[in-house]
Amino acid sequence: MNHILTYDSTLRDGEQSEGVTLSLEDKLRIVERLDAFGIDAIEGGFPASNPKDIAFFERVRTMPLKHARIAAFGSTCKKGVAAADDQGLKDLVASGAPIVTIVGKTWDAQVTRALQTTLDENVRMIAHSVAFLKAQGREVVFDAEHFFDGYKANPSYALACVRAASEAGADSIDLCETNGGALPHEVEDIVAAVARELPGQQLGIHCHNDSGCAVANTLAAVRAGATQVQGTVNGIGERVGNTDLLTVIANLELKMGCSTVGPDNLRDLTSVSQFVAEACNMSVPVHHPYTGASAFAHKGGLHASAIARFPEAYEHARPESVGNTQRMLVSELAGKASLVAKAKGLGIDLAEHPDKTQAILDDIKAREALGYSYETADGSLALLLQRHLGAYRPHFTLESFRVIVDDHEDTGALAKDAMSEATIKIHVGDQRFVATGEGAGPVGALDNALRMAIVAFYPQVADMELVDYKVRILDENVGTDAITRVIITTHDKHGSWGTVGVSENIIEASWNALVDSIEYGLMRIGD
């Protein structure tokens, strides 16, 4: 079996992604996680560039890694400077990282126009830099910047650059598709040409996704002889992003007969994806290959029975193999089999209540016709199931609410000064509470009032936080009297859940989703 080395650049090239900033602690936790996952090399940053990266290399040296080796990233020596005198190279050595990765130019026009030196001097910089680092006992990866554009423009010069790195002893020559615009057949042809030129030399591949082909380009390079794949977790990176290393790993393991992290670790793929997303303060996109929440989701009904008969026909891979789960979306088309499967995922065994299943399905269909959607509202669905099973006990009941929104003067389209106030009257057991909340908007005011009213009874609500609020106007009726669907996502320290509310009145729809979010939050912690 062909073993392919995995080289992660999340902490270096990934951090170039707009909106991503990783703290030192984040970086160290990611290293720990990627090491446990079985990644071979982890690029930590530029040791010469800033105090955070310098501190990273100091701290990471003391970490007991099981498998992964750390790489420090930098450039070849400067033009006209001897390698041994180059401050950047000295910093790379001082980082103590066992792998040093240096980027160098291989596109003739880049050398003359951007670097503004001669083609020969660039080749010297590559050769001397690699030789210097090898003499310091480091494993050296040469990142051949713009290699594919360079090869298309001047193949013999591009090859001369990587040949210089190879002859100077580079352990791996990683061809970089810097602009991200190449297509798989080009990558395959060019990598194959390099493999013919440098037999026995380890080659790697580093791609960007600007033409939407980063994963395919990486696989094409492997087919042509590359044995090291670079990428970032979830494909984060500048512009459109880097190759998603996780998708590449899954494809290599499950579809190309290659070994990388191995089938056991592969089952952590989804949790690694979620972990790194969390550290980057983002969510895994729901439609992300292999690891997204929808990656193995099926609209029920028509398909559900077919999937049960013949799963291979509707899944390109087993979700368990990458630690994801099959999800049945409850929709207008849902059948009994998918409802039972869905309920099971919520910890509710409908198989014990065969008499109730049809009534529940009918209720769901009636509600969907009114505008409800349970695809992303597991919390509301669980409450609905519990009501049907007689297991639902409301934690509070509403007597009334009133929301007032006031605005003064025609303040123009940029005004944001309308204030909202909500008063709710509520019963918990045999006690009655009246509370008033304020907010920038009416729903925030209602949320504040509700929490204020019940927090003495249910202190756990203080842990629950509304993290997402979506509004969809359904246009079965037109205009402002249309049905409004509100989806709220709430989380506490145990996880997150969605709830749904529907009404012609947006405030009431929001209220219904809010009530479900608190009720389900209390129910799931067993209160």
Added chain:
Amino acid sequence: MNHILTYDSTLRDGEQSEGVTLSLEDKLRIVERLDAFGIDAIEGGFPASNPKDIAFFERVRTMPLKHARIAAFGSTCKKGVAAADDQGLKDLVASGAPIVTIVGKTWDAQVTRALQTTLDENVRMIAHSVAFLKAQGREVVFDAEHFFDGYKANPSYALACVRAASEAGADSIDLCETNGGALPHEVEDIVAAVARELPGQQLGIHCHNDSGCAVANTLAAVRAGATQVQGTVNGIGERVGNTDLLTVIANLELKMGCSTVGPDNLRDLTSVSQFVAEACNMSVPVHHPYTGASAFAHKGGLHASAIARFPEAYEHARPESVGNTQRMLVSELAGKASLVAKAKGLGIDLAEHPDKTQAILDDIKAREALGYSYETADGSLALLLQRHLGAYRPHFTLESFRVIVDDHEDTGALAKDAMSEATIKIHVGDQRFVATGEGAGPVGALDNALRMAIVAFYPQVADMELVDYKVRILDENVGTDAITRVIITTHDKHGSWGTVGVSENIIEASWNALVDSIEYGLMRIGD
């Protein structure tokens, strides 16, 4: 130059995407936009499945399309049923669509296990269905479901199925990579095998993105001889999504020397991407290839001067070629030239006011940073331009409004009895009016109150009708205090227009959009 036909399935397969629901009006507006963009075939839906799709085919028949042809989607006849007696096929014909696309099975195990019939009967169903539709004078596309898995399992049977469709007269045989798990080299080999088997037959390709290779798989099929590419705008679709048709078009035009919509229309790529995303109530992902806000964004510093010296080194394509921009601002109005063109479309000649254009652009950018979007809000844009040109005369001014929403009892999730009441105090010229309106929801109540207050002065408002009301929560992860963007579409006998309002308070955002909708409605009829 190799011409490749584009076949869009946004309205059918794209609508299978979790969370996407398109109204009839949305679908028709998307058809209009894709037609203008130069798409060759637009799949509208299943005419047999639901009233919305039936209504779609009725309405679309009357639309004056410039270029695109509409496709109705369905299946081959049922097992044991003659094609001429099959209700599904009769519904497809009755739809009046010039293209009929029927899906049929080509994987032997699918036929025996899921369809539960014989391999011969399946071939008969394909052949008779295609022949029946051809006899009705339709252009027929045969969608060969699971073709790639089928070919891997039993190549001779898979080929027998498509040969039957070909011999029965199918105009195009579109090979479907239904599971989305194939890799480009497999797709290329298998499409080439079919092309050898059926010389002269038009072949198409339909992919899903489960292995992250949908775009590359589609391009690989074109290299092997497919001349029709299926996909959806922005790649929306079930699970991980379909092939992103826009990325494929850009790659074909800019990188593979093929013609599709042509270089002029290609400059609308980004706005088509944004338009359809908006209709789906979502945003174009910022890292989306070609059309995302970050697709041509560069982190400054290291790169900025290099980009200036040698832009090809940092851009795989010119952003202008796809209507995107090198900087972060993503808007149809990014540059002066496009603003002048846009204004001209609204009947406002900015060329007469060269001194004002920069100030207007700056104002638009500032508002976009606050959450405004003018892509679908021509009415608000026109008012903004008129304000800058000093040509704006408000028809009324607000003193204050108060909205009250009352609800009683905990009526459960199906309750719809909250009533809303809005009182507004308003000035028209030197007169002051106070009016109170009721509504099922707060915005309807405000709308009623506003009309009541001004109808005596402006009887034309009686002709104006709110036909669509969309709410987008921006920055969704800050919960109920997030910025809310409201887009309202209004029409009268002269046409329809969109307006936008933004606020942390959903009621105020709605009010701002409402005011603009009435103001612009009065302005455009010259009142």
